[in-house]
Amino acid sequence: MRYELYYWPDIQGRGEFVRLALEEGGADYVDVARLPGRGKGIAAMMPFLENNKTGRPPFAPPFLKAGNLLIAQTANILLYLGPRLGLVQKSESSRLWAHQLQLTIADFVGEVHDVHHPIAGSLYYHQQKREAKRRAGYFTGERIPKFLDYFEGVLAGNPKGSRYMLGRTFSYVDLSIFQIIAGLRYAFPKTMKKWEPKYPGLAALHDKVTARPNIAAYLASRRRIPFNKYGIFRHYPELDTQN
Amino acid sequence: MRYELYYWPDIQGRGEFVRLALEEGGADYVDVARLPGRGKGIAAMMPFLENNKTGRPPFAPPFLKAGNLLIAQTANILLYLGPRLGLVQKSESSRLWAHQLQLTIADFVGEVHDVHHPIAGSLYYHQQKREAKRRAGYFTGERIPKFLDYFEGVLAGNPKGSRYMLGRTFSYVDLSIFQIIAGLRYAFPKTMKKWEPKYPGLAALHDKVTARPNIAAYLASRRRIPFNKYGIFRHYPELDTQN
Numbered sequence: 001m002r003y004e005l006y007y008w009p010d011i012q013g014r015g016e017f018v019r020l021a022l023e024e025g026g027a028d029y030v031d032v033a034r035l036p037g038r039g040k041g042i043a044a045m046m047p048f049l050e051n052n053k054t055g056r057p058p059f060a061p062p063f064l065k066a067g068n069l070l071i072a073q074t075a076n077i078l079l080y081l082g083p084r085l086g087l088v089q090k091s092e093s094s095r096l097w098a099h100q101l102q103l104t105i106a107d108f109v110g111e112v113h114d115v116h117h118p119i120a121g122s123l124y125y126h127q128q129k130r131e132a133k134r135r136a137g138y139f140t141g142e143r144i145p146k147f148l149d150y151f152e153g154v155l156a157g158n159p160k161g162s163r164y165m166l167g168r169t170f171s172y173v174d175l176s177i178f179q180i181i182a183g184l185r186y187a188f189p190k191t192m193k194k195w196e197p198k199y200p201g202l203a204a205l206h207d208k209v210t211a212r213p214n215i216a217a218y219l220a221s222r223r224r225i226p227f228n229k230y231g232i233f234r235h236y237p238e239l240d241t242q243n
Numbered sequence: 244m245r246y247e248l249y250y251w252p253d254i255q256g257r258g259e260f261v262r263l264a265l266e267e268g269g270a271d272y273v274d275v276a277r278l279p280g281r282g283k284g285i286a287a288m289m290p291f292l293e294n295n296k297t298g299r300p301p302f303a304p305p306f307l308k309a310g311n312l313l314i315a316q317t318a319n320i321l322l323y324l325g326p327r328l329g330l331v332q333k334s335e336s337s338r339l340w341a342h343q344l345q346l347t348i349a350d351f352v353g354e355v356h357d358v359h360h361p362i363a364g365s366l367y368y369h370q371q372k373r374e375a376k377r378r379a380g381y382f383t384g385e386r387i388p389k390f391l392d393y394f395e396g397v398l399a400g401n402p403k404g405s406r407y408m409l410g411r412t413f414s415y416v417d418l419s420i421f422q423i424i425a426g427l428r429y430a431f432p433k434t435m436k437k438w439e440p441k442y443p444g445l446a447a448l449h450d451k452v453t454a455r456p457n458i459a460a461y462l463a464s465r466r467r468i469p470f471n472k473y474g475i476f477r478h479y480p481e482l483d484t485q486n
Contacts, residue, residue, distance in 0.1 A: 055402040056340050059347045059393050071339055073346040080339060096314055096323060097299050103316040104302045110353060118361045118374065120381035131361065131374045138363035150302050159298040 003029040003081075004065035006045045011231035012183075012224075014074045014109065015062040017102075020175040021078055023218040025085025031223070033061075075102040078172050087172040098166055101154065101173045105180060108147045112183070113232045115139045115239060125236070136239035140191040144184065148199050151177060155201040162201055163208070170212075177202060178209035183233030188240045246272040246324075247308035249288045254474035255426075257317045257352065258305040260345075263418040264321055266461040268328025274466070276304075318345040321415050330415040341409055344397065344416045348423060351390045355426070356475045358382045358482060368479070379482035383434040387427065391442050394420060398444040405444055406451070413455075420445060421452035426476030431483045 003022065007015030009031075022029045033045045048058060048070065058072030064080070071077050079099050082088035088098045118135045119128040155162050165173040181202055185192050196203060209215055218224055227233055246265065250258030252274075265272045276288045291301060291313065301315030307323070314320050322342050325331035331341045361378045362371040398405050408416040424445055428435050439446060452458055461467055470476055 055400050056343075057393075057397065057400070058343075059350075059390075069336055069339070071343065073343045076339060076343050076346055079342070093312055096312070096319060099322070100299075100301075100314065100316045100319050103319055107302075107353075110350075114357065114361075118357075119378045120385070122381060122385055131377070134374070135362050138365060142363070142365055147302075150300075154300065157298050157300070 001028070001067055003027055005029055005031050005062060006033055006048065006065070007031070007062040009034040009042065010225065010228075012179075012227065012233070013062075013231050014106075016179055016225075017074050017105075017172075017176050018062050018064065018077050018081070019223070020179060020215065020218070021081050021085060021087055021172045023223070024172075024175055024212065024214050025081070025087055026214060027081075027085055075099060075106050078102055078176075082172050085172075087170070087175075089167060089169060089171075094166065098171055098173050101151075101165060102176060104147075104150070105173075105176045108143075108180065109232060111139065111143055111147075112187070116234050116236065125234075129238075132236075133238055133241075137241050140188060140239075140241050144188070144191060145195055145198070148195065148202060151180075152199045152201050155205065164205070174205060174209055175215070178206045178215075181206040183227065186227040187233040187235050189235070190240045244271070244310055246270055248272055248274050248305060249276055249291065249308070250274070250305040252277040252285065253468065253471075255422075255468050255470065255476070256305075256474050257349075259422055259468075260317050260348075260415075260419050261305050261307065261320050261324070262466070263422060263458070263461070264324050264328060264330055264415045266466070267415075267418055267455065267457050268324070268330055269457060270324075270328055318342060318349050321345055321419075325415050328415075330413070330418075332410060332412060332414075337409065341414055341416050344394075344408060345419060347390075347393070348416075348419045351386075351423065352475060354382060354386055354390075355430070359477050359479065368477075372481075375479075376481055376484075380484050383431060383482075383484050387431070387434060388438055388441070391438065391445060394423075395442045395444050398448065407448070417448060417452055418458070421449045421458075424449040426470065429470040430476040430478050432478070433483045 005015065005018055005022065007013065032040060033042050035041060045061060048063065054070055056070055062074055062077065063070060063072035064077045071080050082095065082098060083090050088095055115136050116125050116132050117128065118131045125132065155165055160168045164170050165177060210219060248258065248261055248265065250256065275283060276285050278284060288304060291306065297313055299313055305317055305320065306313060306315035307320045314323050325338065325341060326333050331338055358379050359368050359375050360371060361374045368375065398408055403411045407413055408420060453462060
């Protein structure tokens with residue numbers, strides 16, 4: 001099946017967690033809003049958000065068209081794709097545990113976003129910079145270590161060994177952990193320099209992911225959008241407060 | 244099977260979405276942290292959060308013990324319980340759509356929380372009141388109608404009729420919509436007085452839920468914890484800004 005991914009074309013954002021899974025899984029997919037030409041691009045995405053003809057409208061991108069299914073919410077898309085792309089074990093308990101971790105990652109990603117947008121998504125960063133700076137102190141001092149402690153603990157406590165987040169085999173959760181470490185390094189380089197020595201397992205997992213052939217090819221391609229100041233992970237030096 | 248729910252005993256919070264499903268489904272369950280006695284109460288909950296012996300630790304409550312499974316993340320628990328309690332249709336497409344809506348509800352609940360905690364969860368409300376008041380203006384003016392427009396649209400656009408959120412049959416998503424409307428009315432009474440006339444479908448669904456025998460019995464019981472100023476939906480008049 002050819003999957004159609006719909007997401008903002010100029011950022012990694014939440015869509016990147018889905019792109020990584022599609023790439024690692026060698027899926028046949030198109031990133032619709034990034035295609036040039038008439039009826040493609042963002043113009044192809046908006047009708048799904050603006051009307052209800054499907055009866056099952058997404059609230060926001062990303063969403064995935066898979067045959068007759070239209071699936072939104074990043075973690076829900078990965079719940080669907082995981083077993084189909086060989087990126088999670090098929091037992092119910094494995095799928096629930098992978099999804100639980102992905103939802104915790106989603107919570108963290110929400111907090112990363114709200115560091116630069118603590119007041120409203122409809123305001124620019126510079127309009128809420130004072131509050132952002134205050135929030136950033138708690139985020140870099142408390143929340144980054146809280147979440148990374150947890151993920152490092154899950155990795156170290158994996159009863160099947162500490163190579164991957166789940167059991168013996170690689171999964172989409174490993175891809176998401178890679179993305180989080182890469183994003184934090186970009187957005188909060190000083191903070192990560194301070195905290196990273198506490199998380200050798202997550203750093204090693206990040207490197208293992210970048211060495212996987214499909215991911216290495218993806219990261220070297222133009223399909224990987226660089227981090228920038230429009231996405232979720234943004235580098236504003238004044239918010240990188242742990243040093 | 245006797246389910247064991249673990250959640251903070253003095254608030255509705257995120258656990259309430261699970262309690263509602265267990266009650267409506269007539270499940271055999273215990274709300275462990277609310278039990279009196281040695282080894283019960285919060286003392287019974289903390290070991291799951293503080294060590295890794297399970298290999299699959301929750302990041303935070305709520306979590307559900309179901310036989311050998313330990314499942315965390317509210318929406319993930321409902322994903323698991325839904326088909327078992329007859330609270331979602333069993334087809335994969337129905338389960339994904341229900342879960343997608345529940346995850347959108349979870350996003351909204353996160354925003355409700357952050358209205359009173361825009362800077363840090365580790366601070367008290369009074370320590371971030373200035374920022375909370377600023378955020379509340381956008382939340383009550385933009386975000387409440389954005390989400391309620393969406394949910395009302397899903398209900399009205401249900402191709403099987405507009406009685407319930409999904410298809411022809413009652414589901415856990417209806418319970419969650421009830422909880423959101425009840426919570427908003429408690430926390431933001433003036434704001435809801437302004438907006439509610441736009442959402443007759445959601446108001447009618449709220450009433451249908453309260454009339455279901457199991458839910459009516461639950462709401463009249465001491466098992467239903469009243470809304471209060473420790474939970475997610477909190478009534479601070481200064482944050483109820485649309486009037």
